[in-house]
Amino acid sequence: MGTQDVSGKNGQKTAIREENERAILEAAEEVFAEYGFSGATTSRIARRAGIPKANLHYYFATKEALYRRVIDNIFTVWLEAASSLNESDHPRQALAAYIQAKMDLSRSRPLGSKVWANEIIQGAPVIQDYLENTLREWTASREAMIRRWVDEGKIAPVNPRYLLYMIWATTQHYADFGHQIATLNDGRALTDAQWEEAKKNVTEIILRGIGISA
Template identity: 40%
Template sequence: MDVPTTRRPGVAVPRADIPRAKEKRTRIQAINRGLIVDAALEMFSTYGFRGTTIDQIAERAGMSKPNLLYYFPKKEDIYVTVLEETLEEWLDPFAALDPEGDPIEELRKYISIKMEMSASRPEASRLFANEILHGAPMIGRFLQTNLRNMVHEKAAVLRRWVSEGRLAPIDPYHLIFTIWATTQHYADFDVQIRAVLGPQVDQPGHREQAAQAVLSILLNGIRPRG
């Protein structure tokens, strides 16, 4: 039996190959979209939303402006995507807090991951901080829905741990805010840290030392008292 084909000028393409071609296009589109988002993160965190242009992002992503506009018609679309993907990445380890796990160990893992994120992708933290300082005009809805719901859910877990005597009596919301403020400080205020500590910031082991100090301070503060 002949395989049905689709016609192009002078070419017969088996229909069986169409899904494969579509899959290839989708994979290429995902790669290009990722290149745009990564380039935009770098540009926005350096120059801000107003100071960044579509041309700068396209050049940094290694593609033409028309190609970029195929994926994101407006600069605002790129900016919101970068911020929301950053928040989703940060919320993944927060969402992974296991209600049935050991509270100290669960929080130790979460704080360690947040410290590593601040160290490895400081530009994402700085971009988010800048958006918040300007009143969150682009992601206010995300904060009031996705973020708010997640925080309420995890605050309930922390409150239960406190009621069971597995954590010291603390307000769960302020504990969450403290973890965020402390871990993201190392990205948002890197210039200040370097001004105080000098060359030791770039010495081997400094990141690990900072993480251990933060863990000691936070975890010792929330361990249940005998």
């Protein structure tokens, strides 16, 4: 993830730079999530961050450089959640933990999910290398793990790939389509209780769906 060095002589960012970059990245995630890369404008991001546009371009030379930093952050968070799907547990615990982690991520960081969705819809012009390397390797290793579960008779015979897609699709839907879900919920976002119920339903249907009785 090549980011140019902007640190001073002592090799660290100033407090001012730290704070301003943080504010810009926060505003940028909002705007990129809502409008996509092409639809987002640097002036809109600057306005939302509360600084002049020229100041934004002092910290991030181009819109694309800013976008890459946003994407990098999102991918890091995605990988953290991904690590919860690990070998050590039994299928039920492992998958339940992963679904929970992904659902929690959709609630705590819906903007990241939306930026990701926009990027994929556009054909992943920026993160194609992540898809072809990090994501591909992660997916292959998890597919192998799930296939082992199938071979050992621990879960029903499903194609691991399509199970993973179902988990991704369902959990991310609660972030990407949050507005539609809220509209169908009398215009209000899901309450904590509703969210828990959604998590429970999603987990139960998927686990039962692969032959693990809840």
